[in-house]
Amino acid sequence: xxxxxxxxxxxxxxxxxxxxxxxxxxxxxxxxxxxxxxxxKTRETVLQxxxxxxxxxxxxxxxxxxxxxxxxxxxxxxxxxxxxxxVQQGATLRCREAGYHLVVESLHNDAPDLEQQIERxxxxxxxxxxxxxxxxxxxxxxxxxxxxxxxxxxLIAPGFHPGQGGALDLVQAxxxxxxxxxxxxxxxxxQLLIGLGHRRIAHIKGAADQSAAGQRYQGFLNAMAQHHLSxxxxxxxxxAFTYASGVAGAEQLLTCSVRPxxxxxxxxxxxxxxxxxxxxxxxxxxxxxxIVGFDDSQAAxxxxxxxxxxxxxxxxxxxxxxxxxxSPTGGPAPHRILPHELIVRxxxxxxPA
Amino acid sequence: xxxxxxxxxxxxxxxxxxxxxxxxxxxxxxxxxxxxxxxxKTRETVLQxxxxxxxxxxxxxxxxxxxxxxxxxxxxxxxxxxxxxxVQQGATLRCREAGYHLVVESLHNDAPDLEQQIERxxxxxxxxxxxxxxxxxxxxxxxxxxxxxxxxxxLIAPGFHPGQGGALDLVQAxxxxxxxxxxxxxxxxxQLLIGLGHRRIAHIKGAADQSAAGQRYQGFLNAMAQHHLSxxxxxxxxxAFTYASGVAGAEQLLTCSVRPxxxxxxxxxxxxxxxxxxxxxxxxxxxxxxIVGFDDSQAAxxxxxxxxxxxxxxxxxxxxxxxxxxSPTGGPAPHRILPHELIVRxxxxxxPA
DNA sequence: CTGAAAGCGCTTACAG
DNA sequence: CTGAAAGCGCTTACAG
Numbered sequence: 001x002x003x004x005x006x007x008x009x010x011x012x013x014x015x016x017x018x019x020x021x022x023x024x025x026x027x028x029x030x031x032x033x034x035x036x037x038x039x040x041k042t043r044e045t046v047l048q049x050x051x052x053x054x055x056x057x058x059x060x061x062x063x064x065x066x067x068x069x070x071x072x073x074x075x076x077x078x079x080x081x082x083x084x085x086x087v088q089q090g091a092t093l094r095c096r097e098a099g100y101h102l103v104v105e106s107l108h109n110d111a112p113d114l115e116q117q118i119e120r121x122x123x124x125x126x127x128x129x130x131x132x133x134x135x136x137x138x139x140x141x142x143x144x145x146x147x148x149x150x151x152x153x154x155l156i157a158p159g160f161h162p163g164q165g166g167a168l169d170l171v172q173a174x175x176x177x178x179x180x181x182x183x184x185x186x187x188x189x190x191q192l193l194i195g196l197g198h199r200r201i202a203h204i205k206g207a208a209d210q211s212a213a214g215q216r217y218q219g220f221l222n223a224m225a226q227h228h229l230s231x232x233x234x235x236x237x238x239x240a241f242t243y244a245s246g247v248a249g250a251e252q253l254l255t256c257s258v259r260p261x262x263x264x265x266x267x268x269x270x271x272x273x274x275x276x277x278x279x280x281x282x283x284x285x286x287x288x289x290x291i292v293g294f295d296d297s298q299a300a301x302x303x304x305x306x307x308x309x310x311x312x313x314x315x316x317x318x319x320x321x322x323x324x325x326x327s328p329t330g331g332p333a334p335h336r337i338l339p340h341e342l343i344v345r346x347x348x349x350x351x352p353a
Numbered sequence: 354x355x356x357x358x359x360x361x362x363x364x365x366x367x368x369x370x371x372x373x374x375x376x377x378x379x380x381x382x383x384x385x386x387x388x389x390x391x392x393x394k395t396r397e398t399v400l401q402x403x404x405x406x407x408x409x410x411x412x413x414x415x416x417x418x419x420x421x422x423x424x425x426x427x428x429x430x431x432x433x434x435x436x437x438x439x440v441q442q443g444a445t446l447r448c449r450e451a452g453y454h455l456v457v458e459s460l461h462n463d464a465p466d467l468e469q470q471i472e473r474x475x476x477x478x479x480x481x482x483x484x485x486x487x488x489x490x491x492x493x494x495x496x497x498x499x500x501x502x503x504x505x506x507x508l509i510a511p512g513f514h515p516g517q518g519g520a521l522d523l524v525q526a527x528x529x530x531x532x533x534x535x536x537x538x539x540x541x542x543x544q545l546l547i548g549l550g551h552r553r554i555a556h557i558k559g560a561a562d563q564s565a566a567g568q569r570y571q572g573f574l575n576a577m578a579q580h581h582l583s584x585x586x587x588x589x590x591x592x593a594f595t596y597a598s599g600v601a602g603a604e605q606l607l608t609c610s611v612r613p614x615x616x617x618x619x620x621x622x623x624x625x626x627x628x629x630x631x632x633x634x635x636x637x638x639x640x641x642x643x644i645v646g647f648d649d650s651q652a653a654x655x656x657x658x659x660x661x662x663x664x665x666x667x668x669x670x671x672x673x674x675x676x677x678x679x680s681p682t683g684g685p686a687p688h689r690i691l692p693h694e695l696i697v698r699x700x701x702x703x704x705p706a
Numbered sequence: 707c708t709g710a711a712a713g714c715g716c717t718t719a720c721a722g
Numbered sequence: 723c724t725g726a727a728a729g730c731g732c733t734t735a736c737a738g
Binding site: 376377378379380383390391392395414416417418419 | 723724725726729730731732
C-alpha cells in the first residue's frame with residue numbers, strides 16, 4: 001500500500017518525488033541544489049519526476065532548515081523616484097534567474113520608528129541581503145539598523161562615497177556599492193554643449209547634501225576649465241533636485257544681466273522646471289535656449305522638446321547589486337561603476353547667432 | 354543549568370521567550386497571534402519578554418507550520434506604468450500594518466513561459482494572495498495559471514469588467530476587483546470643458562482592447578449628448594494609450610478642417626503627445642487649445658502648462674486589494690469602486706473668442 | 707555515490 | 723486558561 005496520498009490540489013513534496021524516483025529525499029535535495037556527487041542516471045530520473053510532478057521546493061521549508069531564505073529585500077523611499085522602476089526591473093529579473101524573490105518595502109526616510117520597521121522586516125523575513133537606494137542608502141539610521149542585524153547590504157548610487165569622511169563613513173565604510181561615474185557624465189554633457197558652440201552655460205546644482213550633486217557640479221567645472229571658459233557665479237544656482245527648485249533656478253538664471261544660451265540641470269526634474277519657465281518666458285527651446293538634464297526620467301522623453309540627458313544604468317546597477325548579494329566574492333567590499341549613456345534628443349542645439 | 358544559550362548574534366526564538374516568561378511556547382504563540390483565552394496577566398508578561406528580547410517570529414517557521422505565509426504577491430508588467438509606484442506604496446503600507454510582506458515580480462505580458470513563471474513563484478512562495486495590475490489582470494494566461502494553483506487574487510483596475518462577455522469572463526468571472534468609475538470621471542472631465550465654453554471637443558481613445566478606454570469614450574459621449582453637442586467623427590481618434598499615438602492623433606486632429614478648441618485624451622501619455630504637437634505647431638496651450646489627460650502621471654505635473662487630469666486612487670486601490678486578500682469577506686467576490694479626483698491645472702481655459 | 711536521523715521554529719489538533 | 727506532542731518540508735551533519 002502506498003503512503004497516504006496528498007489531498008487533491010495540494011502541491012507535491014520532496015517525499016513524493018523521492019518515492020516516485022526510488023531514492024531518498026536527501027538525493028532529491030542534492031539534485032535540486034546542484035550538489036556534486038550524484039550519479040548522472042540518478043540525477044536524470046529525479047529531474048524527470050520533478051518535471052512530471054511540477055515539483056518546486058517550498059521556500060519556507062528550505063529557509064527554516066537551511067542557511068538561506070532566497071529572499072532579497074529592496075528598500076526605497078520615494079515611490080515616484082525615477083529609478084525605482086528600473087531598479088526593481090533589474091532586481092526582480094536577476095532574482096528570478098537565481099531562484100530568489102524580491103521583497104519590497106517603502107520606507108519614509110524620516111520615520112521616527114525607521115529602525116524598528118527595518119528590524120521587524122529583517123527578523124521576520126531573514127533576507128539573504130538588502131538592496132538600498134537613495135536616499136535610504138545614505139541614512140545612518142538605516143545602515144546602523146541593518147548592521148545590527150548583520151544583514152548583507154549593497155548600496156545603489158549612494159550619495160556619499162566611502163572614505164570621503166563624515167559621519168556616514170562609520171556605517172557605510174565597508175559596504176559594497178554600485179554606481180555610475182557622475183563626474184565623467186557631467187563632463188561629457190558639458191562638453192556636448194561646448195561642442196555645439198555654447199560659451200555662456202549655466203548650471204543648477206542638486207541637493208547640497210548629496211555627493212552626486214557635487215560630482216556633477218565638479219564635472220561641469222572641469223569641462224568648462226578644460227575649454228578655458230569662465231563660470232560666472234551668477235550662472236550657478238543651488239537647486240534641490242526638485243521641479244520647484246528648477247523653476248526657481250530658471251527664473252533667476254534666465255532673467256540675469258546676460259542670459260545664458262544653455263542650462264545644464266543636475267537632474268531631469270529640475271531641467272523640466274527650466275523648460276517650463278523658458279516656455280512661459282516665450283523662449284523657444286532649443287533655438288533660444290538649450291537644456292540638458294540628468295537621469296533620463298520617463299517625463300524627459302515625453303515633453304516637447306524631449307530632453308537631452310544622461311541615462312543611469314539603473315536596471316544594470318540593481319542586477320549587479322543582487323548579484324553581489326547572491327554570490328559574494330569575499331575580500332574587501334567591491335565598488336562597481338557601471339557605464340552610463342548620453343541621450344541626445346531635441347532640447348539641445350547650437351546657440352543663437 | 355539553563356538550556357544551551359543561542360549563539361551570539363542569533364535571534365531569539367519562541368522557546369527562549371517561553372522560558373523567560375515561565376510559560377509554554379503554545380502560550381507565547383497564543384499571545385502573538387492574538388488568540389483569545391489567555392489570562393491578562395500572562396499576556397502582559399509574555400509581551401514584556403517579547404519586547405525585552407526584541408523577539409519577532411520567523412516567517413518561514415510560521416509559514417511552514419501554519420496555513421498562512423504572510424506574503425502577498427504583486428504582479429506587474431510595465432515598470433514605467435504610471436500606477437506601479439502608487440500601487441506599491443499602498444500595498445506595502447497595508448501589508449506592513451498587518452504583518453504581511455510584499456513580494457514583487459515583474460512579468461512580461463507576452464512571455465512564452467508566463468504560466469511557468471507564475472507557477473514557480475506560487476509554489477515556492479505560497480503567497481496568501483496576489484494583486485494583479487493591468488495589463489496582467491486582463492491576461493487569460495495569467496489568470497488561468499493562478500486559478501490552477503488556487504491562489505486568491507484581486508484585480509486592480511481591470512480593463513475588462515466581469516459579466517461583459519468574451520473569453521475573459523471564464524477566468525475573471527468570480528474574482529474580486531478594485532477600480533474607479535472611469536465613465537463618471539470622463540463625464541466630469543468633458544463637462545469641465547463644456548463648462549468653460551468649449552463646443553468643438555476632440556477625443557483620443559485608449560487602446561481598443563481595454564474597457565477603460567471604452568468607458569472613458571462613453572463618458573465623453575454621454576456628457577456631449579447631455580449638452581446636445583454633436584461629436585464629429587473626424588474629432589475622434591483611435592489611440593493606444595501611448596505617447597506616440599497621442600502625437601499621431603494630434604497631428605490629425607489639429608490639422609483637420611475646423612480645429613477643435615479642446616482635446617480630451619484618454620490618458621496622460623497621449624495628452625503629453627498632444628501638448629508636444631500643439632507646441633510644435635505654434636499653438637499656445639491653453640489659449641489656443643485646452644488639453645486634458647487622465648491618470649495624473651508624474652509627468653503631467655512636470656510639463657508646461659501642467660496638465661488638467663484625473664487622479665486615479667492608486668494607493669487606495671492597492672490598499673483595498675491587500676485588505677480583501679488579508680481579510681476575505683466570504684460571499685460573492687466584491688467589486689469596489691474608489692472615488693477619483695479631478696485635478697484642474699493650467700492646460701485648460703475658455704476657448705478663444 | 708547514497709541514505710537515516712535529527713532538527714530548523716513555529717502552528718495545529720488534542721487533552722486537561 | 724494552559725500545555726505536551728506531533729508535524730509542516732526541507733537541509734545539515736554524519737555515516738556508510
